[in-house]
Amino acid sequence: MVDRPSLAVEVCGVPMKNPCIAASGTFGFGEEYQRYFPLHKLGAICVKGLTLEPRQGNPPPRIAETPSGMLNSVGLQNPGVRAFLRDHLPRLADSGTAVIANIAGNTAEEYCKIAAMLSKSRVDMLELNISCPNVKEGGVAFGTRPESVLEITRRVKTESGGKPLAVKLSPNTSDIGETALAAREGGADAISLINTITGMAVDVKNMRPVLANVTGGLSGPAIRPVALRMVYEAARAVTIPVIGMGGIMSGEDAAAFLLCGARAFMVGTATVVSPTACVHIVAELERYLKEQGIGDVNALVGALKA
Amino acid sequence: MVDRPSLAVEVCGVPMKNPCIAASGTFGFGEEYQRYFPLHKLGAICVKGLTLEPRQGNPPPRIAETPSGMLNSVGLQNPGVRAFLRDHLPRLADSGTAVIANIAGNTAEEYCKIAAMLSKSRVDMLELNISCPNVKEGGVAFGTRPESVLEITRRVKTESGGKPLAVKLSPNTSDIGETALAAREGGADAISLINTITGMAVDVKNMRPVLANVTGGLSGPAIRPVALRMVYEAARAVTIPVIGMGGIMSGEDAAAFLLCGARAFMVGTATVVSPTACVHIVAELERYLKEQGIGDVNALVGALKA
Amino acid sequence: MGLMRVVRNRPLSDGVFELELSAPPEVLGAAPGTFLHVAVGGGVFLRRPFSIHRTDPQDGTAAVAYAVRGEGTRVLSQTKPDTVLDVLGPLGSGYSLPEGARRVLLVGGGMGAAPLLHAAQFLKGRADCDAVLGFASASYAFALDRFEACCRSLRAVTDDGSLGVKCSACDAAARLIETERPDAVWACGPEGMYRAMQGLGCFRNLVCQVSLEERMGCGVGACLTCSCRVRAGEGWEYRRVCADGPVFPLGEVVFGG
Amino acid sequence: MGLMRVVRNRPLSDGVFELELSAPPEVLGAAPGTFLHVAVGGGVFLRRPFSIHRTDPQDGTAAVAYAVRGEGTRVLSQTKPDTVLDVLGPLGSGYSLPEGARRVLLVGGGMGAAPLLHAAQFLKGRADCDAVLGFASASYAFALDRFEACCRSLRAVTDDGSLGVKCSACDAAARLIETERPDAVWACGPEGMYRAMQGLGCFRNLVCQVSLEERMGCGVGACLTCSCRVRAGEGWEYRRVCADGPVFPLGEVVFGG
Numbered sequence A, B: 001m002v003d004r005p006s007l008a009v010e011v012c013g014v015p016m017k018n019p020c021i022a023a024s025g026t027f028g029f030g031e032e033y034q035r036y037f038p039l040h041k042l043g044a045i046c047v048k049g050l051t052l053e054p055r056q057g058n059p060p061p062r063i064a065e066t067p068s069g070m071l072n073s074v075g076l077q078n079p080g081v082r083a084f085l086r087d088h089l090p091r092l093a094d095s096g097t098a099v100i101a102n103i104a105g106n107t108a109e110e111y112c113k114i115a116a117m118l119s120k121s122r123v124d125m126l127e128l129n130i131s132c133p134n135v136k137e138g139g140v141a142f143g144t145r146p147e148s149v150l151e152i153t154r155r156v157k158t159e160s161g162g163k164p165l166a167v168k169l170s171p172n173t174s175d176i177g178e179t180a181l182a183a184r185e186g187g188a189d190a191i192s193l194i195n196t197i198t199g200m201a202v203d204v205k206n207m208r209p210v211l212a213n214v215t216g217g218l219s220g221p222a223i224r225p226v227a228l229r230m231v232y233e234a235a236r237a238v239t240i241p242v243i244g245m246g247g248i249m250s251g252e253d254a255a256a257f258l259l260c261g262a263r264a265f266m267v268g269t270a271t272v273v274s275p276t277a278c279v280h281i282v283a284e285l286e287r288y289l290k291e292q293g294i295g296d297v298n299a300l301v302g303a304l305k306a
Numbered sequence C, D: 001m002g003l004m005r006v007v008r009n010r011p012l013s014d015g016v017f018e019l020e021l022s023a024p025p026e027v028l029g030a031a032p033g034t035f036l037h038v039a040v041g042g043g044v045f046l047r048r049p050f051s052i053h054r055t056d057p058q059d060g061t062a063a064v065a066y067a068v069r070g071e072g073t074r075v076l077s078q079t080k081p082d083t084v085l086d087v088l089g090p091l092g093s094g095y096s097l098p099e100g101a102r103r104v105l106l107v108g109g110g111m112g113a114a115p116l117l118h119a120a121q122f123l124k125g126r127a128d129c130d131a132v133l134g135f136a137s138a139s140y141a142f143a144l145d146r147f148e149a150c151c152r153s154l155r156a157v158t159d160d161g162s163l164g165v166k167c168s169a170c171d172a173a174a175r176l177i178e179t180e181r182p183d184a185v186w187a188c189g190p191e192g193m194y195r196a197m198q199g200l201g202c203f204r205n206l207v208c209q210v211s212l213e214e215r216m217g218c219g220v221g222a223c224l225t226c227s228c229r230v231r232a233g234e235g236w237e238y239r240r241v242c243a244d245g246p247v248f249p250l251g252e253v254v255f256g257g
């Protein structure tokens, strides 16, 4: 038994007091969760995907329950990067936790403009979202072909003004290692994965799709086996830090991602189910480390005996 | 209410008394299930993947439970196509249900040889398995690039001697419509999907993968949203019949696949959980049709109001 | 947020149940029209939202009334007393009494009656309240005795005439507005009822608040899955049912699409 | 296959429970060493295999004894009487009495004792039976009284000496073989015990059958997920624990790899 295992990690130069990051799109800009716990308990917060202009998103219904998971088709509803910088970032940057800005564009130019605007801000890291399955243009279209991943990463990196850049990869691909390599070659400082898997649910009684958008992104425990495999493959393909996610509901789930090679992890759907999920996951991870007699969480990273 | 809805379907010339097919790899050669129900209750039986030579498969453990699903890494253990023709097919062909032979090779030549041997047999249809995630060579390697799908389909079709050929597509791809088109261009008479999604499970206590093979194929309800979406996309990409599968546990699940465009459906993991699953699913589908006032199951096919 | 013990779980009418929970002070003092977000257990993944139906601060209990629709409510209906449920709430922004309002008319359609009892409880001593409740049929009506205990008047109507007059809640309410001249209408019911109300001048000419439903994720305003359309400038914008609502001014809601 | 009602579900020892089911004739008359494949419910997806621990044809009940290991057995341990479980079985091919055998030695390690009680019940009137049961510690021992009732002799040993002598079941059994000269050994225990037995000549020189465990899917022989290695020709081949076993001749099993 270890008394107080160290949970601190560093992801491409950004220190985090623990490896637990609130995933993009499930934590808003943090404001809704302040009444549930102090935000500084998190390793970092990744904000809702930001676009250049405000975005309305897709029509409702936008959510469907599926076996051990959920589909969402929010479609990047957000107030735009300017409103983020003006109305939300100041408070968030003072909250005592690292801030990651998730950025999404329709075109490469848009991605670059957003990155440039954020590069002079107080955000600690950029996360390039080229894997949103819920928008017609941009999003996942950039994320499936290695050449386009490389190209967009390179262009955005140039505009990021020294802010570390994580590239968020899409699971809707046949070779995640290849995409990871492309991101690294484009200059990514880290990769994060997985975004949601495109899926669909049917209301058989009414013979209609449940989601107004027909398809949506599948998240939650259902996709965890796929996420673990992709993190494992990506972490073997590249040496830059990997941030893993997909269906993490407990500290042991988080440990599995670290064992597969993730340096830190994000929690999305678990927060949708319970606002305090991240806090519980950190506590459980700490207990797991104690039970395993591991003094430093970094010792887990990639330690899978396979 | 409809009194006795008609359940009969036809898939590229093969008549089936209902659209429920036992999926490859979960029904053996049918022998184990005869004590649970008469096999003629099924629309068809798709046998375990056949290779040219007998195959041992992967080391155990070969199965892991995951949230609403399971991973398997059987690795195409089978007695080889000759033993199938000699020891299993005669009885199966007399069982009163259609027989689909699932074929898998290491090389294009092997696929062709197996197809040629089966072309003169009593099987009703061939299913080209280019989507097995559990073998090093062949399998999924053929199934992810459209060009190789087209090529292998064309070659095997030439050897199939007029037997209808279904191509079983891999979900480990970024554009299922493209793969479906490639199969059709190669001469496929039908496509079936989805095979399992490559996944992984970790035993965090022992810090090891649960499966000896590290990764395995994810099946069951967890993947149903992904399967439904891919069937929907594939059925819109091609006009040849689509056989849908992935996590079907009930008659309503089956109806969802038909609504998304599948002409028939396969049931795999549900049978692993309960030997009589297929029989219950057919009964539930019939009840669903009655409740919806639909007299013929074919009226469901592609009837989704989207 | 917290763990709440099931005190009782019993049928109220055909397919409608009441779940009584041992509740913390913030739920006992919740605003009318707010809701609880319930993890029903049994492998059901997401929470299910239910309006607060009534509270009993003396007993320290709060109840929701729910119709069995799908898997979540089916599991809930089988929950035994003493089960401990993980319940979030009170959540959302509820009905509000306009400054100086003396008379409130409650208009419920079907399960929409659920939050209105809590509203009637809340209004006691604050304003007079009359209730119009419409049900498909008498067998679905519930909580009428409790409404009678809290309201100045109760009018129950049904689609098939099996209880009260055969008429819609909307039409019955419209008639009452003419005679009683309430200062505000608090309504809860299906979309069709709201559309009908939007079509009638009498509802447009007074403060009329309606409670919306949408499929939900987090329930706290972060995931943006529960959108409804609300008038903004020339057009409309999406708002969150869970955090900006569930109660909105009738005139601002844009239906259909 | 069928639905079986839970009659009782109670702890037998530290972390070990006994689930008693109202069982159909085919289970009551099952061969020793066969197993039931139990859908435990509560969101657990796959069935869990448990050997038949004992049957009571008079009462019409059969029981399995199980250790709480993970989620499935945890859920099972909380199952209440009168719950109806979906249970497949009896499945597999069990222990068999060699032609003319008079004396059988039962060797159990830990939870391996579970099927051996059923074996002892079966042997009553068919052959003499002695049992050697090894446990990690006294607190884990279970069903000793029942074994005593069915066996000619029972020797319980522990790894820590807290019950019987401090020694392994394998070593204790080896000694008994020399004095009692049984015609057959029926064993059930962890892989380590079987490996130790394979290393000792005394087990090689008589009919020795062991029950294997592997993670299972269907339980009926179709999915090929439950493979174990069995000698074949020069090498080995995979066999199905669920259908070709779970009981195999000790000498044929190939461990490790």
Ligand SMILES: Cc1cc2nc3c(=O)[nH]c(=O)nc-3n(C[C@H](O)[C@H](O)[C@H](O)COP(=O)(O)OP(=O)(O)OC[C@H]3O[C@@H](n4cnc5c(N)ncnc54)[C@H](O)[C@@H]3O)c2cc1C
Pocket: A064, A065, C035, C046, C047, C048, C049, C050, C051, C052, C064, C065, C066, C067, C068, C069, C070, C071, C072, C073, C074, C111, C114, C115, C212, C213, C214, C215, C216, C241, C246
């Ligand atoms: C703010 C609010 C308050 C509500 N109050 C009540 C109440 O007091 N009494 C009551 O009976 N019902 C109420 N509902 C509706 C109730 O939440 C649904 O009937 C319930 O979630 C259905 O769950 P299910 O699993 O049984 O149905 P399923 O149809 O199986 O549910 C599948 C999914 O759809 C969602 N869903 C289905 N119908 C609705 C709906 N009408 N609104 C929102 N989500 C839905 C579920 O949450 C779930 O995610 C309220 C809804 C909202 C948004």
Ligand SMILES: Cc1cc2nc3c(=O)[nH]c(=O)nc-3n(C[C@H](O)[C@H](O)[C@H](O)COP(=O)(O)OP(=O)(O)OC[C@H]3O[C@@H](n4cnc5c(N)ncnc54)[C@H](O)[C@@H]3O)c2cc1C
Pocket: B064, B065, D035, D046, D047, D048, D049, D050, D051, D052, D064, D065, D066, D067, D068, D069, D070, D071, D072, D073, D074, D111, D114, D115, D212, D213, D214, D215, D216, D241, D246
């Ligand atoms: C033929 C046979 C007979 C058995 N008889 C008994 C018995 O009489 N008493 C008893 O206590 N145990 C018995 N076991 C082992 C028992 O099946 C496992 O302990 C149980 O499945 C663990 O489930 P879990 O969900 O609690 O554990 P988890 O570890 O959470 O289970 C996860 C998965 O691993 C599988 N698994 C884990 N351990 C084992 C294991 N040792 N063998 C097979 N699958 C495993 C589970 O089935 C499940 O799919 C038997 C196993 C087999 C194959």
Ligand SMILES: Cc1cc2nc3c(=O)[nH]c(=O)nc-3n(C[C@H](O)[C@H](O)[C@H](O)COP(=O)(O)O)c2cc1C
Pocket: A023, A024, A025, A026, A048, A049, A072, A074, A076, A102, A129, A132, A168, A194, A195, A196, A218, A219, A220, A221, A245, A246, A247, A248, A266, A267, A268, A269, A270, A272, C217, C223, C224, C225
């Ligand atoms: C409601 C919802 C909204 C999301 N929005 C975004 C987003 O804006 N940008 C993004 O990169 N990922 C978004 N995601 C994906 C998550 O960040 C995460 O990659 C995914 O859900 C898998 O993790 P999980 O299973 O823990 O949720 C969203 C997920 C959900 C459930």
Ligand SMILES: Cc1cc2nc3c(=O)[nH]c(=O)nc-3n(C[C@H](O)[C@H](O)[C@H](O)COP(=O)(O)O)c2cc1C
Pocket: B023, B024, B025, B026, B048, B049, B072, B074, B076, B102, B129, B132, B168, B194, B195, B196, B218, B219, B220, B221, B245, B246, B247, B248, B266, B267, B268, B269, B270, B272, D217, D223, D224, D225
């Ligand atoms: C244990 C197991 C073995 C399988 N073996 C094969 C196989 O040999 N050939 C094949 O094409 N698919 C195989 N599959 C995939 C299934 O046929 C099916 O495509 C997949 O499991 C999805 O359907 P399901 O969710 O209903 O199981 C196997 C699946 C399982 C679970």
Ligand code: FES
Pocket: C215, C216, C217, C218, C219, C220, C221, C222, C223, C224, C225, C226, C240, C241, C242, C243
């Ligand atoms: S349910 Fe998450 S924002 Fe409303």
Ligand code: FES
Pocket: D215, D216, D217, D218, D219, D220, D221, D222, D223, D224, D225, D226, D240, D241, D242, D243
């Ligand atoms: S568990 Fe399916 S073959 Fe043994």
